[in-house]
Amino acid sequence: MSSSNGMKRVVIEPVTRVEGHGKVTILLDEEGRVHQARLHIVEFRGFERFIQGRPYWEVPVLVQRLCGICPVSHHLCAAKAMDVIVGADKLTPTAEKMRRLMHYGQTYQSHALHFFHLASPDLLFGFGSDLKERNVIGVAAKFPELAVQGVMMRRYGQEIIKATSGKKIHGTGAIPGGINKNLSVAERDVFLQEIDKQLEWSRGAVKIAADYTAENLEVAKTFGSFDSNHLGLVDASGGMDLYDGGLRAVDAQGNKIFDHIAPRDYTKYIMEEVRPWSYMKFPFIRSVGPQDGWYRVGPLARVNICDSIDTPEAEKARREFMALTGGKPNNLTLAYHWARMIEVLHSIEKIQELLHDPDLQGTDLVVQGERREEGIAILEAPRGTLFHHYRVNKNDQVEMANLIVSTTNNNEAMNRAVQKVANDHLSGVEITEGLLNHVEVAIRAYDPCLSCATHALGQMPLVVELLDHEGRMLDRKVKD
Numbered sequence: 363m364s365s366s367n368g369m370k371r372v373v374i375e376p377v378t379r380v381e382g383h384g385k386v387t388i389l390l391d392e393e394g395r396v397h398q399a400r401l402h403i404v405e406f407r408g409f410e411r412f413i414q415g416r417p418y419w420e421v422p423v424l425v426q427r428l429c430g431i432c433p434v435s436h437h438l439c440a441a442k443a444m445d446v447i448v449g450a451d452k453l454t455p456t457a458e459k460m461r462r463l464m465h466y467g468q469t470y471q472s473h474a475l476h477f478f479h480l481a482s483p484d485l486l487f488g489f490g491s492d493l494k495e496r497n498v499i500g501v502a503a504k505f506p507e508l509a510v511q512g513v514m515m516r517r518y519g520q521e522i523i524k525a526t527s528g529k530k531i532h533g534t535g536a537i538p539g540g541i542n543k544n545l546s547v548a549e550r551d552v553f554l555q556e557i558d559k560q561l562e563w564s565r566g567a568v569k570i571a572a573d574y575t576a577e578n579l580e581v582a583k584t585f586g587s588f589d590s591n592h593l594g595l596v597d598a599s600g601g602m603d604l605y606d607g608g609l610r611a612v613d614a615q616g617n618k619i620f621d622h623i624a625p626r627d628y629t630k631y632i633m634e635e636v637r638p639w640s641y642m643k644f645p646f647i648r649s650v651g652p653q654d655g656w657y658r659v660g661p662l663a664r665v666n667i668c669d670s671i672d673t674p675e676a677e678k679a680r681r682e683f684m685a686l687t688g689g690k691p692n693n694l695t696l697a698y699h700w701a702r703m704i705e706v707l708h709s710i711e712k713i714q715e716l717l718h719d720p721d722l723q724g725t726d727l728v729v730q731g732e733r734r735e736e737g738i739a740i741l742e743a744p745r746g747t748l749f750h751h752y753r754v755n756k757n758d759q760v761e762m763a764n765l766i767v768s769t770t771n772n773n774e775a776m777n778r779a780v781q782k783v784a785n786d787h788l789s790g791v792e793i794t795e796g797l798l799n800h801v802e803v804a805i806r807a808y809d810p811c812l813s814c815a816t817h818a819l820g821q822m823p824l825v826v827e828l829l830d831h832e833g834r835m836l837d838r839k840v841k842d
Contacts, residue, residue, distance in 0.1 A: 446626075450538065659745075
C-alpha cells in the first residue's frame with residue numbers, strides 16, 4: 363500500500379487463479395472510502411502485428427500461441443476465417459464435425475479446469491477464508507473426490523483435442539478448407555467407454571453450481587452484479603451454437619438490440635476504444651454508444667441470449683436457470699458458474715452425439731472455392747465471443763489482422779465488477795487479504811484469459827516510472 367495526494371493506493375498484483383497476468387489498483391480517500399478501482403492488463407502480446415507478412419495457411423497454427431489454455435478456440439476461429447479466404451463456404455461433413463468435436467472437447471476441459479481448480483476454493487471455503495486452505499491443494503485435501511473429478515474431466519477433454527488436432531496443446535488439425543485427419547474407430551471406442559461417467563460428473567457439476575447459487579442468492583444479488591447487455595452467437599432458430607451462427611445482442615431486460623448478424627458485418631455493429639491504463643480494448647455496441655453499449659459475453663451471456671439448447675439435459679438445466687429470473691436475462695455475476703456448468707453438460711452431450719456419428723470416419727476432408735482477400739470468423743470460445751478478422755494480399759501474405767478476444771469483450775464488465783465489489787466490501791474498513799480476495803472472486807467469475815486479451819489499437823507508449831521505497835514517484839518518462 364502506498365499514498366499520494368491524500369489517496370492511499372492498494373495494489374493486488376498479480377491477480378491469482380486466472381490465466382495470464384493482471385493487477386488491480388484501488389484508490390482510497392482519507393476516510394478509507396474507495397475512490398477508484400481498476401483492472402489493469404499489464405502484458406502485451408502483439409500477435410496482430412507480427413503475423414503480418416506470414417502466409418495465410420500458417421495463421422491457424424500461429425495465432426493459437428496466444429494461449430496455452432484455450433488455443434483450440436484461436437486455432438478454429440482462424441481456420442474458419444481462412445475458410446473464407448480459400449472459398450470454402452461449406453465444409454465436408456467430416457471436417458465440420460471433427461472441428462465441432464475438437465471445440466466441444468476444448469469447452470469441456472476448459473470449463474472443468476476453471477470450476478474445479480480455480481473457482482472452487484472460493485465457493486467451497488468462502489471468499490475470506492484462510493489463504494492456506496483456499497487453494498486447489500486445500501480442495502484436494504478436504505474434497506478429494508471433487509479434485510479427482512476435475513482432473514479426470516479435464517483429461518477427457520484434452521484427449522478429445524489430441525485425437526482431433528494431433529496434440530493436446532497447439533495442435534494442427536484444422537486447416538484452411540477443412541481438417542487434416544478423421545477419427546478412427548479405435549479412438550472413438552476409447553472415448554465411448556468413459557462417456558457415461560463423464561455425463562454423470564457433468565450432471566453433478568451443474569447441481570453443485572445451481573445449489574450454490576440458490577443457497578447464496580442474497581449474496582449473489584449484490585456481489586459484483588449489475589444490469590448489462592449480453593452478446594453471443596445463436597443458430598438460425600435462436601438456439602445455442604458454440605461453433606457457428608449469427609450475432610445476437612440483448613439488453614438487460616432481454617429486448618433484442620440486433621439479431622442474426624453475419625460475421626462479415628460485425629464492424630457495422632461493434633466498435634472498440636482504448637484507454638490509457640490498460641492494454642485491453644473496450645468494445646461496445648455502435649447503436650447504443652460507448653457509455654451504455656458495453657456488454658457481457660461467455661456462459662452467462664450465452665445462456666441468457668439463446669432460445670433453447672439442442673441437447674435435452676442441458677436444455678432442462680437452462681430452463682431451471684432462466685426460471686430464477688422469470689425468463690429474463692440473469693444479471694448475477696456469480697451465476698456465471700452455474701451457466702458454465704450448463705455448458706459443460708451441453709458439451710459432453712454433444713461429444714456423445716458426435717462420437718456416434720459415422721461421418722467422423724469419413725475421408726473427404728478438404729474443400730476449396732473462389733479465392734478471396736478478406737476473411738472474418740466468429741466463434742464462441744469458453745470465455746465468450748471471439749472475433750478473427752484478416753486481410754490477405756495476392757501474394758498470400760497477411761496484410762491486416764484484428765482480434766477481439768472473449769475477455770476483451772468482458773473488459774468493461776470486469777472493471778465494473780471490481781469497482782462494485784471494492785465499494786461494497788473495502789470502503790471504511792480495515793483491509794485484509796480475505797477482503798481483497800473478494801475483488802479477485804468477482805474477476806474469476808468471468809474466467810478471464812488475460813494473455814489472450816492483450817491487444818491494442820494504435821501506437822502503444824513506453825512508460826517508465828521511478829518510485830522510492832515508500833512508493834512515491836520520483837520520475838516518469840513516456841515515449842510515444
